[in-house]
Amino acid sequence: MLIQTLCSLLAVNSAWAQSSTLAAYIASQSPLAKAGIVIASPSNVNPDYLYTWTRDSAVVFQTIIDQYTLGLDTTTRGEIDNYVASQVIIQQVSNPSGTITTGGLGEPKFNIDETAFTGAWGRPQRDGPALRSNALITWANYLLKENNATYVTNTLWPIIQNDLNYVSQNWNQSTFDLWEEVDSSSFFTTAIQHRSLRQGVTLANAIGKTSVVSSWTTQAENVLCFLQSFWNTAGYITANTGGGRSGKDANTVLASIHTFDAAAGCDALTFQPCSDVALSNLLTYVNSFRSVYSLNSGIANNQAVATGRYPEDSYQGGNPWYLTTLAVAEQLYDSLIVWKAQGSLQVTSRSLPFFQLFDSSVTAGTYASTTSTFTTLTTGVQNYADGFVEVVAKHTPSDGQLSEQYSKTDGSQLSAVDLTWSYAATLTAFDARAGVVPASWGAAGLTTTCNAPSGGGGGGGGGSGTVAVTFNVFATTVFGQNIYICGSVDALQNWDPNTALLLSSAGYPTWSITVNLPASTSIQYKYLNIEGSTIIWESDPNMEITTPASGTWIENDTWR
Numbered sequence: 001m002l003i004q005t006l007c008s009l010l011a012v013n014s015a016w017a018q019s020s021t022l023a024a025y026i027a028s029q030s031p032l033a034k035a036g037i038v039i040a041s042p043s044n045v046n047p048d049y050l051y052t053w054t055r056d057s058a059v060v061f062q063t064i065i066d067q068y069t070l071g072l073d074t075t076t077r078g079e080i081d082n083y084v085a086s087q088v089i090i091q092q093v094s095n096p097s098g099t100i101t102t103g104g105l106g107e108p109k110f111n112i113d114e115t116a117f118t119g120a121w122g123r124p125q126r127d128g129p130a131l132r133s134n135a136l137i138t139w140a141n142y143l144l145k146e147n148n149a150t151y152v153t154n155t156l157w158p159i160i161q162n163d164l165n166y167v168s169q170n171w172n173q174s175t176f177d178l179w180e181e182v183d184s185s186s187f188f189t190t191a192i193q194h195r196s197l198r199q200g201v202t203l204a205n206a207i208g209k210t211s212v213v214s215s216w217t218t219q220a221e222n223v224l225c226f227l228q229s230f231w232n233t234a235g236y237i238t239a240n241t242g243g244g245r246s247g248k249d250a251n252t253v254l255a256s257i258h259t260f261d262a263a264a265g266c267d268a269l270t271f272q273p274c275s276d277v278a279l280s281n282l283l284t285y286v287n288s289f290r291s292v293y294s295l296n297s298g299i300a301n302n303q304a305v306a307t308g309r310y311p312e313d314s315y316q317g318g319n320p321w322y323l324t325t326l327a328v329a330e331q332l333y334d335s336l337i338v339w340k341a342q343g344s345l346q347v348t349s350r351s352l353p354f355f356q357l358f359d360s361s362v363t364a365g366t367y368a369s370t371t372s373t374f375t376t377l378t379t380g381v382q383n384y385a386d387g388f389v390e391v392v393a394k395h396t397p398s399d400g401q402l403s404e405q406y407s408k409t410d411g412s413q414l415s416a417v418d419l420t421w422s423y424a425a426t427l428t429a430f431d432a433r434a435g436v437v438p439a440s441w442g443a444a445g446l447t448t449t450c451n452a453p454s455g456g457g458g459g460g461g462g463g464s465g466t467v468a469v470t471f472n473v474f475a476t477t478v479f480g481q482n483i484y485i486c487g488s489v490d491a492l493q494n495w496d497p498n499t500a501l502l503l504s505s506a507g508y509p510t511w512s513i514t515v516n517l518p519a520s521t522s523i524q525y526k527y528l529n530i531e532g533s534t535i536i537w538e539s540d541p542n543m544e545i546t547t548p549a550s551g552t553w554i555e556n557d558t559w560r
């Protein structure tokens, strides 16, 4: 039923348009959606969501592609093909963020007839290309198993490569968050970007596109390092580096479920759903809504409540959202999948307050599935998770329609009707509850030398032996030339020009890159201008920098 609803919302020029008077009205009022285009909501006034967002579309198609590739619903191949075809076009549409080579991939939304939206908007939003490549890589990996490498290489790879070059070059630039309000760095965006680069490297190796591997791997490592900095000692993940709010935000819960990789267990480094950091964060996020919605009043602390985007929200009245309440349930279902698979569950000092919801006398330790504590805790988590779905069910009208928000006072539907993402969120939460495990993306076994929230449920790293160094170099180039850097340490590829690191041209003529380098170390380096097989080194002598003992450093150079 849900997948049908989703598909019927994909394009108003499908059968739905002929059968629905609302769609007929929309068709008479606005341009028709092209095949494969996901409309965010048919609502075209207060709020006007009759657009296609790269983010929402990718989230919806990640769901449809997961369903297809896991054999849960194989009726949607035509829709997936249409989505791919539509994104080939959308990527090339020149728009207010730029063209495909000058930042246009960061454009958040387009008209549903695949033309640019030229009004004022919070742009760029750099999660879109990462989410799209994640969905398409999931599809590509499945098609490789179907022996369809031709389609992967010829059709999917060019789209994926465009998106991941964008991610690789721009992850360290500020972005509007997924709610399109705060322009800073955003945990959701960073987490999704990290996943996309890791998956991209694996796919590139699988199909022999190895020229991107070195730079994408290096940037994935830098992104993973940066990701750690969102954790704060108050026991939750600060959603955005800007914004002037508490930072408690569904952004972080959504990041956890959209980067779930069961193979990584409860890894804290990648903030897996069952990691102690993600559970502590979930508790803080959920509790932040107990007093702001009267709908939640009188509900005990260990019971589910309605949750929204962030407690300070005032958009359309600042109410709970279906997709955020469902995300809490999904993170908990994902956790149960892992605990059951690994046959144990770990309580750390960080996750203790979360687990105490279900057993006030529990202490830190590892509990095997044969223990009564494991049974008590997992039963408690299951009931708590089901409670969030019950909140959504209670406030879903009998026709099953899901809008964007439901009232914080009486639970009635508010804001955009038929929000496509609300349906996708329902499907993925139900799947997780049924134990469905999405394909792995390579989160297992990662390490970092950066400051990580160590000491918890797994994850490598620890230590503070590195500092983030940003290299800015003023260098004029001609079309086709790019600026790279290499130098005397591993992180600068040990002087190997073939694996030198590509700098971002986002601030042209200043090229830029941030690299984690050993602290308090004297390091030599040079920039290179590379076009195809032509490598031009900077003239001698080598540049030199002594990195600080801690903190960050910005080096400003001019090509010579």
Ligand SMILES: *[C@@H]1O[C@H](CO)[C@@H](O)[C@H](O)[C@H]1NC(C)=O
Residues within 6 Å of the ligand: 077, 081, 143, 147, 148, 151
């Ligand atoms: C490969 O997949 C594409 C996309 O679904 C499809 O159009 C094509 O027929 C497939 N090719 C083969 C050989 O299966």
Ligand SMILES: *[C@@H]1O[C@H](CO)[C@@H](O)[C@H](O)[C@H]1NC(C)=O
Residues within 6 Å of the ligand: 171, 172, 173, 174, 184, 185, 225, 226, 468, 514, 552
């Ligand atoms: C860029 O990366 C550095 C090092 O991780 C970090 O300190 C800085 O906040 C990042 N800036 C943005 C805008 O992502």
Ligand SMILES: *[C@@H]1O[C@H](CO)[C@@H](O)[C@H](O)[C@H]1NC(C)=O
Residues within 6 Å of the ligand: 554, 555, 556
């Ligand atoms: C480089 O420029 C930035 C901003 O213009 C400045 O903050 C930084 O201190 C400069 N770095 C050095 C080493 O002078």
